Every structure is written in structure tokens, then in C-alpha cells.
Amino acid sequence: MPENIGYVRERIARAATQCGRSVDSVTLIAVSKGQPAESIDAAARVGLKHFGESYLQEALDKMGAATERDLIWHFIGGL
Numbered sequence: 079m080p081e082n083i084g085y086v087r088e089r090i091a092r093a094a095t096q097c098g099r100s101v102d103s104v105t106l107i108a109v110s111k112g113q114p115a116e117s118i119d120a121a122a123r124v125g126l127k128h129f130g131e132s133y134l135q136e137a138l139d140k141m142g143a144a145t146e147r148d149l150i151w152h153f154i155g156g157l
Contacts, residue, residue, distance in 0.1 A: 083106075083124055083126065086106065087106065091151075093114060102133065103146055105128055106126065107128040107129065107136065107152055107154075108121050108128065108129050108130065109128045110130065110140065111132045111133065111136060111154075112136075113116040115143035115144065116134060117138070117145075118140055118149075119131060119143075122144065122147045127148065127149055128149075128150045128152060129149055129150070129151055130152045130153070130154040131151065131152070131154065132153070132154055132155040134153075137153070142156050
């Protein structure tokens with residue numbers, strides 16, 4: 079997984095540069111719906127902080143399991 083995240087970050091940096099934007103103006107959000115809390119923990123260990131969920135109950139369970147991490151949660155899709 080770390081090499082995949084590195085690849086995505088490189089693509090974001092290239093795209094931002096091509097558009098004349100700062101790479102810091104782009105937020106990488108990992109879609110964690112359907113993933114177990116262990117996967118979120120692994121992603122957080124390699125530096126991801128933003129996670130996207132579609133369903134409140136699934137999000138609440140994962141938020142509760144990751145309280146020791148400083149993560150930022152986003153709702154994606156229709157509410």
C-alpha cells in the first residue's frame with residue numbers, strides 16, 4: 079500500500095504543477111467505505127489523514143475505532 083500512495087501523491091504533484099497550483103491545495107481523500115478498521119489504520123500509518131465514507135453507521139464505527147488517530151472524515155455521495 080505505501081508504494082501505491084506514493085504513486086498517487088506523485089501524480090497529484092505533477093497535475094498540480096501542470097495546472098499552476100500548489101500541491102498543498104489538493105487534498106487526497108481515501109475512500110474507506112467497505113474497508114475494515116485495520117485497513118484505515120494501515121493507511122493512517124503511512125500518512126493518510128482524510129477518509130471518505132458514504133454511510134453514517136459505517137463511519138461512526140470506524141471513527142470510534144480510530145479515536146487515537148488525528149483523522150479527518152468526509153461524507154461522500156448523497157446524504
